[in-house]
Amino acid sequence: MPLCKRTEGEQDQLRGRRDPGLGGVSMMESSQSEACSAAFSGRRGTGSTSRRLLAHCSKAVTVGSLEEKIEAGIFPTPPSLGRCKFDRREKITFCSWELRKLASSHPNLVMVKLDATNLASITEAAAFVGDHLKDTGLNVLINNAGILKGMTLDTVSEEDMEDVYKTNVTGPLLVSKAFLPLLRKAAQGSSQKGLSCSKAAIVNISSLLGCIELVPATYSKPVIAYRCSKAALNMLTKCQSLTYKEDGILCTAVHPGWVKTDMGTQEAVMTVDESVRGILQVLPNLVDEHNGTLVDWKGKKLPW
Incomplete structure (x- = not known):
């Protein structure tokens, strides 16, 4: 019963690259006919990684965004855009068409607007999802929206830091708070003992670039704002794990690997399929010992 997601987006070099994330709610049915739901929060665009992860969803409600209104969604099948030679607006339009x-x-697919940097939009989306799920609650919330700007200590600006933090840190915080009542409802309605994604979980898509202990080995790509924001996201995950454990909600950060996407570029060492297959195997196996930790796409724990 794999529940997961991640996505890639595109932005020019001056604005930086974006890993926009999908917004969505996916209800899945296991072989035991146990209903599950998963929500994915995002900011801009859509990507091949998310589409393939979400190809496993049998029932879905998509919470997402497009262009400046931020519209995106869950894909029940994995069509591939590849590295389209479109400008950003053309690519967004093409994704919207798909x-x-x-x-x-697919009558099981519903699209809902969500801007992970806009509190009113987040609140409205959470209310819609709650109405759709009715009394079942939400099993998994995956925060994957992200911005990467290739700035060094010499070139990073105040605007860069604020923009990246708003998407990579504040967004997941606000989305998690808005969907928390639905996660609590799912946990309270579950007969399962311990923590798990099939009960209730918040999964924050992070990066090993946010691991302070690993900086000497990864500093060939400074990306200062991105690194700092992912370190902050890791801290948020740890705080969430301590706060929401009493509610029966698992909180874990996941590093998806360096993937060949628009954001990861072709310099990356992994294909989308490799990352997706790994994450799909990891999420169903997350339990109490993973609460408040950072793991990679293979399930290996990484240092903070």
């Missing part, structure tokens, strides 16, 4: 085409042929 989403709407999928929604028209």
Whole structure:
């Protein structure tokens, strides 16, 4: 019963690269007919990684965004955009067309607007999802929106830091708070003991670039704002794990690897499929010992 997601986006060199993340809610059915739901929060665009992760969803409600209104979604099948030679607006339009085409042929797919940097939008999306799920609650919330700007200590600006933190840290914080009542409802309604994604969980998509202990080995790519934001996201995950454990909610950060996407570039060492297969195997196996930790796509614990 794999529940997961991640996505890649595109932005020019001056603005930096974006890992936009999808917003969505996916209800899945296991072989034991146990209903599960998963929500994915995002900011801009759509990507091949998310589409393939979400290809395993049998029932879905998509919370997402597009262009400045931020519209995205869950893909029940994995069409591939590849490295399209479109500018950002053209690519977003193409992604929107694919989403709407999928929604028209899959009655289980519903698209909902969500801007992970706008509190009003987050609140509205959470209310919609709550109405859709009714009394079942939400099993998994995956925060994957992200921005990467290739700035060094000499070139990073105040605006860069604020922009990256708003998406990579404040966004997951606000989205988690908005969807918390639904996660609590799922945990309270579960007969399972211990913590797990099939009960209730918050999964924050992070990066080993946020690991302070590993900086000497990874500093060939400074990306200062991104590194600092992921370190902050890791701290947020730890704080969430201590706070929400009493509610029966698992909180874990996941490093998906350096993946060949628009954001990761072709310099990356992993394909989308390799990352996706790994994460799909990791999420169902997350338990109490993973609460408040950072793991990679293989399930290996990473140092903070």
